[in-house]
Amino acid sequence: MRPWKRLASTPVVESRWLTVTADTCELPTGVVIEPYFVIHEPEWVHVFAVNDKAEILVVRQYRYAADTVCTELPGGAASPAEAPLVAAKRELLEETGHTAETWTYVGALFANPARQTNRVHLFVARGLSRAAEQSLDDSEDIEFTFLSAAAVQVAIEQGAFSQALHVASFYRGIQFTNAAGAA
Amino acid sequence: MRPWKRLASTPVVESRWLTVTADTCELPTGVVIEPYFVIHEPEWVHVFAVNDKAEILVVRQYRYAADTVCTELPGGAASPAEAPLVAAKRELLEETGHTAETWTYVGALFANPARQTNRVHLFVARGLSRAAEQSLDDSEDIEFTFLSAAAVQVAIEQGAFSQALHVASFYRGIQFTNAAGAA
Numbered sequence: 001m002r003p004w005k006r007l008a009s010t011p012v013v014e015s016r017w018l019t020v021t022a023d024t025c026e027l028p029t030g031v032v033i034e035p036y037f038v039i040h041e042p043e044w045v046h047v048f049a050v051n052d053k054a055e056i057l058v059v060r061q062y063r064y065a066a067d068t069v070c071t072e073l074p075g076g077a078a079s080p081a082e083a084p085l086v087a088a089k090r091e092l093l094e095e096t097g098h099t100a101e102t103w104t105y106v107g108a109l110f111a112n113p114a115r116q117t118n119r120v121h122l123f124v125a126r127g128l129s130r131a132a133e134q135s136l137d138d139s140e141d142i143e144f145t146f147l148s149a150a151a152v153q154v155a156i157e158q159g160a161f162s163q164a165l166h167v168a169s170f171y172r173g174i175q176f177t178n179a180a181g182a183a
Numbered sequence: 184m185r186p187w188k189r190l191a192s193t194p195v196v197e198s199r200w201l202t203v204t205a206d207t208c209e210l211p212t213g214v215v216i217e218p219y220f221v222i223h224e225p226e227w228v229h230v231f232a233v234n235d236k237a238e239i240l241v242v243r244q245y246r247y248a249a250d251t252v253c254t255e256l257p258g259g260a261a262s263p264a265e266a267p268l269v270a271a272k273r274e275l276l277e278e279t280g281h282t283a284e285t286w287t288y289v290g291a292l293f294a295n296p297a298r299q300t301n302r303v304h305l306f307v308a309r310g311l312s313r314a315a316e317q318s319l320d321d322s323e324d325i326e327f328t329f330l331s332a333a334a335v336q337v338a339i340e341q342g343a344f345s346q347a348l349h350v351a352s353f354y355r356g357i358q359f360t361n362a363a364g365a366a
Contacts, residue, residue: 001324004247013195013203018220018298020196020203025247031321037201038248039222041298064187064208065221066296107340109347111295113249115201115224120347138214141184153358157290164292164303168347171354175336 002028009038017041017077039116045088046075046166048173049100049125055146056173057128058161059095062141071155072166073173074144075120084108084121092125094135096144101127106176109168122169124177149174185211192221200224200260222299228271229258229349231356232283232308238329239356240311241344242278245324254338255349256356257327258303267291267304275308277318279327284310289359292351305352307360332357 005026013020022035049057060071074095078087085103092098106122136142147155152170155161161170188209196203205218232240243254257278261270268286275281289305319325330338335353338344344353 001243001245001252001326003245003250013205013220015218015220022196023247027322028324029321033322035198036247037196037198037203060184062184062186063293063296064206064219065298065300066293066302067186068293068296069184070293070296107342108345109350110246110249110251110253110345111347113246113251113253113346115248117248119249138212139210139216141211143184156355159290162291162293163296164294164351165347167292167355168351171358172339172350175354 004028007032012037037115041111041116041118042077042080043084043087043118044075044077044111044120044165045084045091046073046120046122046169047088047092047125048073048106048122048169048177049092049096049098049128050173050177051128051146053146055148056152056170057092057096057098058145058147058152060143060145063163068162070163070166071161072163073169075166075169085123088121088123088125093132095140095142097130097132097134098128099131100125100129104176106172111165120165120169122172124173187211190215195220220298224294224299224301225260225263226267226270226301227258227260227294227303227348228267228274229256229303229305229352230271230275230308231256231289231305231352231360232275232279232281232311233356233360234311234329236329238331239335239353240275240279240281241328241330241335243326243328246346251345253346253349254344255346256352258349258352268306271304271306271308276315278323278325280313280315280317281311282314283308283312287359289355294348303348303352305355307356
């Protein structure tokens with residue numbers, strides 16, 4: 001299972017949040033693919049924030065590309081020089097006004113490794129406190145609430161919790177906290 | 184939670200597998216964002232194919248953008264006029280040479296609804312038979328095997344099963360087949 005060779009890579013879209021390159025790739029068989037478009041986005045973070053009643057903090061916001069309102073975990077994009085944990089704490093505070101006493105790293109998954117370079121980093125946050133008001137930018141309108149794991153499961157089945165990356169992080173968070181005997 | 188208005192949409196990348204548009208969006212607050220890049224890809228399908236021993240059929244292949252080998256569920260992109268079920272049957276046969284007696288639709292999730300328009304459709308396939316050899320195109324080099332759910336869980340934790348969309352589909356498939364009392 002040998003890697004492909006990158007013979008060339010030319011940016012065709014360049015912006016703060018998204019770069020797209022048109023790559024020329026040589027496969028192990030010698031076949032050359034051109035262009036193969038690669039999407040470069042910042043590293044992403046998700047927060048599985050769980051309170052003393054084993055309820056999970058979720059956010060609800062409008063998502064433009066799919067033209068739909070999604071229930072998700074708190075999270076977002078890390079800035080270029082920002083460590084994932086720092087980004088996770090910042091996103092939780094901005095989106096929900098909450099801080100947490102303990103943060104545990106679950107791990108990273110690739111968002112879409114065929115086409116995208118970036119990963120989603122998942123943290124479990126416990127010992128939650130409401131520390132501030134939300135701090136949203138001009139483009140954000142975010143509601144938050146706590147849901148039981150069973151209610152999130154229903155939201156997945158009924159299409160309200162419909163973001164695949166967040167579904168992965170929800171199940172991973174459940175698996176991780178159950179394994180740790182803490183939720 | 185009101186939708187954004189699309190004031191304009193201009194393609195900046197156009198290809199068979201990927202189109203990127205630069206959109207001009209008006210938010211409910213009146214703020215205008217320009218450009219907001221939207222990624223248009225085909226609908227995707229994943230197959231949770233489970234045998235009589237409750238083992239799950241997984242594939243392993245090199246993924247260029249992340250430069251890594253991933254264990255995943257069988258799946259791929261539907262052609263424009265192809266129904267998701269037809270694409271799922273085709274991908275399972277091409278990637279693993281397997282057919283299935285029964286197909287059940289679990290549902291769809293958005294790949295990334297903030298930025299991408301497309302969805303991932305998940306099917307459970309049961310009553311598996313090896314019907315043919317793999318039928319791969321020039322760019323594909325795919326191995327397949329059956330793993331227990333516990334082994335997939337270990338592969339997720341250790342980073343071998345590292346594609347977030349497939350992690351979502353794996354857990355959803357487990358949840359769905361457990362609920363149906365069939366795996």
